[in-house]
Structures are given as structure tokens and as C-alpha cells.
Amino acid sequence: xxxxxxxxxxxxxxxxxxxSTFGDVLRxxxxxxxxxxxxxxxxxxxxxxxxxxxxxxxxxxxxxYARLSVSGKLSWDPTGVSQxxxxxxxxxxAVLGVLCISSEYSSGMIRTxxxxxxxxxxxxxxxxxxxxxxxxxxxxxxxxxxFFVGQALISGHAxxxxxxxxxxxxxxxxxxxxxxxLAVLSVAAGTLLRHxxxxxxxMMAVLFVLPGIAQALPDSWRNPVTEFWPTQAGSQLxxxxxxxxxxxxxxxxxxxCLFAAVVYAIAWTLLDRRDA
Amino acid sequence: xxxxxxLVKRYGSTVAVNDLSFSVRPGLVTGFLGPNGAGKxxxxxxxxxxxxxxxxxxxxxxxxxxxxxxxxREVGALLDAKALHGGRRAxxxxxxxxxxxxxxxxxxxxxxxxxxxxxxxxxxxxGFSLGMGxxxxxxAALLGDPxxxxxxxxxxxxxxxxxxxxxxxxxxxxxxxRTVLVSSHLMSEMALTADHLLVIGKGRLIADTxxxxxxxxxxxxxxxxxSPQAAELAARCREAGATVRAGTDPDVIEITGMESAxxxxxxxxxxxxxxxxxxxxxxxxxxxxxxxxxSVEYQAAGAT
Numbered sequence: 307x308x309x310x311x312x313x314x315x316x317x318x319x320x321x322x323x324x325x326s327t328f329g330d331v332l333r334x335x336x337x338x339x340x341x342x343x344x345x346x347x348x349x350x351x352x353x354x355x356x357x358x359x360x361x362x363x364x365x366x367x368x369x370x371y372a373r374l375s376v377s378g379k380l381s382w383d384p385t386g387v388s389q390x391x392x393x394x395x396x397x398x399x400a401v402l403g404v405l406c407i408s409s410e411y412s413s414g415m416i417r418t419x420x421x422x423x424x425x426x427x428x429x430x431x432x433x434x435x436x437x438x439x440x441x442x443x444x445x446x447x448x449x450x451x452x453f454f455v456g457q458a459l460i461s462g463h464a465x466x467x468x469x470x471x472x473x474x475x476x477x478x479x480x481x482x483x484x485x486x487x488l489a490v491l492s493v494a495a496g497t498l499l500r501h502x503x504x505x506x507x508x509m510m511a512v513l514f515v516l517p518g519i520a521q522a523l524p525d526s527w528r529n530p531v532t533e534f535w536p537t538q539a540g541s542q543l544x545x546x547x548x549x550x551x552x553x554x555x556x557x558x559x560x561x562x563c564l565f566a567a568v569v570y571a572i573a574w575t576l577l578d579r580r581d582a
Numbered sequence: 583x584x585x586x587x588x589l590v591k592r593y594g595s596t597v598a599v600n601d602l603s604f605s606v607r608p609g610l611v612t613g614f615l616g617p618n619g620a621g622k623x624x625x626x627x628x629x630x631x632x633x634x635x636x637x638x639x640x641x642x643x644x645x646x647x648x649x650x651x652x653x654x655r656e657v658g659a660l661l662d663a664k665a666l667h668g669g670r671r672a673x674x675x676x677x678x679x680x681x682x683x684x685x686x687x688x689x690x691x692x693x694x695x696x697x698x699x700x701x702x703x704x705x706x707x708x709g710f711s712l713g714m715g716x717x718x719x720x721x722a723a724l725l726g727d728p729x730x731x732x733x734x735x736x737x738x739x740x741x742x743x744x745x746x747x748x749x750x751x752x753x754x755x756x757x758x759x760r761t762v763l764v765s766s767h768l769m770s771e772m773a774l775t776a777d778h779l780l781v782i783g784k785g786r787l788i789a790d791t792x793x794x795x796x797x798x799x800x801x802x803x804x805x806x807x808x809s810p811q812a813a814e815l816a817a818r819c820r821e822a823g824a825t826v827r828a829g830t831d832p833d834v835i836e837i838t839g840m841e842s843a844x845x846x847x848x849x850x851x852x853x854x855x856x857x858x859x860x861x862x863x864x865x866x867x868x869x870x871x872x873x874x875x876x877s878v879e880y881q882a883a884g885a886t
Contacts (some may be wrong), residue, residue, distance in 0.1 A: 325651035326683045334682035340669060341674035414665030415631055418722065422682045423660050424631045424648040581633040 317537030331423055331432040339406060339436055346506065348402035349444055353393040356448035357455055360391030364456035371464035382469040385546045388456020392449055392481045393541070395528050398440055399485050400509040403492025406437055408502040420582045430577055434493045436568070442486035473546045476555060480543035487540060489568040497573035513537055534564035583608060583761055584629060588638035591624050599622040600785035601638070606763045608729070611756045613776030613793070614765040617874050621785040622765040626734050629763075630659055642679075654663075654683040658723030659732040668708025672699055672718055675707055680725050693721040712739040722750070730761040737771060743778055749775045769870035773797065773844040781869070783874040797866055804838040805845050808858035815854050823846060823877065833857075 339345050367387050376380070405431075410416040423429050453469075460466040469475045492509055499505040517538055520531040529551040532538055540562025542548075543555045553561060584606040591599040599621040606612045614622050627633040629640050631647035639646065642657055650656050666675050676690045694700045697717040702710070707718060716736060723731055733752070737745045752775055756762045766772050772779060772793070779796050781789040790798060809815055812833050816826040824840035837845055842861040849856050 323652055323655050324684060326653070329682045331682050334678045334680075337678040337681055338670075338672060341671065343671045344669070373749065409667060413667050414662055415667045416665075417661060418665045419682075420632060421630050421661070422654055422679050424650065424653055448789075476591065579634075581627075 360452035368463035441489035445485035446482030522560035590637035654726035663719035797859035
């Protein structure tokens with residue numbers, strides 16, 4: 307075999323040798339994300355559930371509006387109804403976020419990745435950023451689409467909301483922001499726990515199980531837990547109406563961001579120190 | 583150039599690598615040889631920054647791997663051909679690795695051609711045979727056109743054609759002046775491929791020598807003799823300073839430390855009848871097993 311076949315330039319003529327940059331790692335992580343089928347399926351589920359389920363719930367509850375009690379009519383929240391699908395679709399984002407790093411651990415790809423990019427913090431940062439941006443874009447599209455479809459189905463049967471109403475644009479746009487932070491949290495959880503099943507279970511616990519358990523606690527315990535539980539607090543950003551024992555939208559979102567930042571910092575430290 | 587200084591790796595109470603110092607020079611294929619569990623892979627993982635040494639240090643081109651500004655352009659590595667996401671197409675796998683080090687798409691197509699995978703570039707890697715997977719791993723190692731190459735058991739599971747291809751490739755890479763470190767547990771394979779040998783057992787360096795030197799010094803000769811007076815001949819040989827091993831057949835003995843001609847003379851001098859006199863040359867494989875016998879991690883009962 308001729309040497310020229312291996313490298314037309316030869317090892318000593320590598321004029322193109324330049325330091326690898328964070329931008330390079332971002333491009334690499336984008337390729338990784340778009341080149342596996344799980345990404346396509348998870349985002350498809352997000353879109354279908356987010357918009358479709360929102361539409362079904364909107365149509366059903368709007369038709370039932372006339373039979374609602376007075377207090378039911380007073381607490382009627384058309385934005386909350388049309389965005390109900392988005393709250394379910396977050397499961398797909400959490401699972402995909404966990405998988406995009408933990409599948410590297412289960413397949414062994416992580417070793418190949420860390421040999422290519424030994425500055426490990428860059429891998430985590432690029433992976434989180436790429437997935438958060440993709441989630442944000444998809445999340446905003448789904449959130450606004452669900453809103454318009456839902457309100458169109460509600461109108462004529464019940465009072466509907468418009469983007470100009472107080473707090474509505476913030477609540478709808480908040481859907482994408484909430485999902486983007488959830489995306490970062492999921493990638494960090496996947497990095498921390500490394501096993502797909504363990505990390506998915508942990509995310510489901512954070513999203514559903516622990517808040518559910520909190521409901522069984524006595525009031526004096528339940529109220530602060532519900533108020534400050536990261537995902538509960540963060541989801542206040544997507545609510546038009548402020549409920550009791552809940553933080554205001556932006557402070558609540560801040561609590562979730564802080565929580566994600568802490569988990570990310572732990573994940574970063576462990577990724578850097580553990581043998582891969 | 584790879585340089586290890588007093589490398590130690592402990593996992594709990596297990597010492598995987600024990601005070602290993604060596605250097606791997608450019609322009610040669612250096613075989614990293616040892617039985618399974620000797621610490622070859624652990625050492626390679628430390629070279630590549632995957633595992634942190636418990637003590638000591640290892641550098642590539644004077645720098646620790648994790649400090650290399652463009653790692654894939656300086657070091658190409660194949661540790662485990664299955665360490666990839668099976669759902670990704672071969673070309674996308676190489677592309678994401680290339681992009682992380684600012685390597686062009688053109689080079690991705692080029693390495694696919696070099697390893698002969700251009701026809702399956704758009705297939706998902708989980709459908710690949712062992713040999714195809716190995717070729718894909720080698721393609722990834724070649725992406726950055728690196729001056730240093732590290733391969734862990736690259737011929738494992740390959741058919742004779744594939745083995746020949748890898749061997750030729752390794753020789754060609756070294757001939758271009760690159761540093762090539764390749765591990766194996768097969769002495770016979772390394773005898774054909776490597777110019778220099780690093781032999782390790784139980785995490786310790788046993789030999790650091792050229793392949794020729796190793797072959798010469800370790801090809802132990804012995805003489806196989808069949809004689810109705812084997813016991814008497816054995817006694818005469820022992821008197822003359824040779825080592826004699828009796829076989830299960832009482833007429834057969836194995837003599838080391840004495841040439842066959844000398845054994846013949848000794849027999850004639852004492853009127854001993856010989857029915858067979860055969861000089862036996864120990865294979866390199868046997869020499870290697872002899873060398874690493876004490877350091878094999880798991881030994882089959884009764885194996886010698």
C-alpha cells in the first residue's frame with residue numbers, strides 16, 4: 307500500500323493544524339443530534355402531542371364549558387387548556403435529553419467522543435447548548451401552534467384568549483423557554499447518572515413522582531415544596547393566572563434555572579474527574 | 583513519540599498498571615504485548631486521557647493528551663471498534679468526529695476510501711460485521727492524518743484478508759515516519775508486524791527490546807531423544823550440565839542446554855543406542871508464554 311494513499315499531505319506537512327475550537331464541537335454535536343433516529347421520533351412526539359393533544363383537550367373542554375358551575379366558569383383558563391399538550395410533551399424532551407448523553411455511555415461512544423475532544427467540559431457544554439437551542443425552537447413553534455389551534459377550537463363555545471390579553475404572550479412563549487431549561491437539566495442528569503434507565507427514571511421522578519408525593523404531605527410541608535420544587539416553580543412561567551402557594555412567573559423560572567445550573571455544575575465536575 | 587514515566591493505575595486494591603516506564607519512537611511499529619488482563623488497554627486509556635493515572639505521567643509529543651490543542655490531528659486511536667452509536671450511519675459517525683477537530687468533509691470521504699468502506703458509508707453501523715466495524719474504527723483514527731497512532735488489538739476477529747490489510751497499513755504508517763503503537767496478545771502476529779516490542783505482564787514491563795533481539799534471545803532450543811537406554815542417557819547428559827525432562831513415554835527424553843550433535847557424541851561414547859534424535863526449536867509463541875507465564879491473570883488448571 308502506498309503511503310500516499312493514507313495521507314496525501316504526509317504527517318510532517320500538516321499546514322492545516324489548528325487548535326480545535328468550541329465552534330467545532332458545536333458543529334460535531336449538531337451532527338450527532340441530527341444523525342440518530344431517536345431525535346426525529348422524540349421531536350415528532352413533541353409536536354404531535356403538544357399540538358394534537360392540546361387541540362383535543364381544547365375542543366373537549368370548550369364543549370363542556372356550558373355545563374360548568376359558576377366557580378368553574380370563573381376559573382376558566384383558555385390558555386391553560388390549549389397548552390395542556392405541551393405539559394405532556396415535555397416527557398419526550400426529557401427522555402431525548404437524557405438519551406443524547408447516556409446513549410453514548412451505553413454504546414461506548416463516549417470514549418470515542420472524549421478521545422476526539424479531551425476537554426470534556428466542551429462536550430457537555432456543546433451538547434447541552436445544541437439540544438437546548440433545538441428544543442427552544444421546536445418548543446416555541448409547538449407552543450404557539452398549540453395556542454392558535456386551541457383558541458380557534460375554543461372560540462364559539464367558550465371565552466377564548468388572545469396574545470394581547472395580559473400575561474398570555476408570556477405564558478405561551480414561556481413554553482419554549484421552560485422546555486429549553488428542561489433540556490439542559492436532562493442532559494446534565496444523563497451525564498450524572500450515565501445509565502439511560504436510571505437517568506430517565508430520575509427525570510420522571512423530578513417531573514411527576516415527587517410533586518405527586520408532595521400532594522400527600524400536610525399543608526405546612528406541601529406548600530413550600532410545591533412553591534419551590536424546580537419544575538413546578540419553572541412552569542409558573544407558562545401560567546396566565548397565579549395560583550396560591552406558587553412563585554411569580556419569572557422568579558419561579560429563576561428557581562428552575564438555578565436548579566438546572568447546580569445539576570449541570572455537578573455533572574460537569576464528575577464528567578471531568580471520572581474515568582471514562 | 584509517546585513517553586510514559588512510572589505509570590501506576592490502581593482500581594481499589596487491584597493494581598492494573600505497576601510502575602510502567604517506556605517510550606514509543608516514531609518510524610517504527612511498536613508492539614505492545616501481553617496476556618489478557620496485563621494492563622495494555624488500561625495503559626492506552628491513560629495515554630489517551632480517558633483514565634487518570636494513580637501515579638506517574640504519560641505524554642504524547644511532550645504534552646499530556648488532555649492538553650493537546652488539536653488531539654485528532656496529533657493522535658489517532660482505535661480502542662474499541664464497537665464504541666460507537668449503532669444507529670448512526672458510518673459517514674455521519676466519521677463526520678461528527680471530524681467536525682469536532684475542524685477536519686473537512688473531503689477528508690471523511692478520503693478515509694472511507696482508504697479503508698474500503700465507501701460503498702457502505704450510508705449504512706447504519708449496527709449492521710456492520712466485526713471486520714467492517716474495525717475498518718470504520720481505523721478510518722476514524724486516520725481522520726486527522728496524525729503523527730501518532732494507537733491501536734488496541736486491531737486484528738481481533740478479522741479474517742486472514744483483514745489481518746493482512748491491517749498489517750500492511752501499520753507498516754505503511756510507520757514507514758511514513760509515524761509513531762505506531764499496537765497492542766496484541768498474539769506473539770505470532772507481532773513477530774510479523776512489529777519492529778520493537780514492549781512486553782508487559784501483570785501491569786509490569788517485562789521486556790523492551792527489538793523484535794529481532796527478542797526472537798534471537800528467546801528461541802530456546804531443545805533435543806528430542808528416543809532411546810531404549812533413555813534413563814542412562816539422561817544421567818550422562820545431566821553430568822555434562824544439560825537439563826533433562828522425562829516424557830510420559832519412558833523411552834523419550836527432552837534435553838535442553840546441549841546441541842544435538844553433542845548428545846549424539848555422548849551417546850556414542852557410552853554405547854547408547856538412539857532410535858530418534860531431533861533438534862526442536864521452540865516457537866516464538868512458546869517463548870512468549872514462557873516469559874509471561876508467571877503473570878497470566880487466569881490460568882487454566884493443568885496448563886503449562
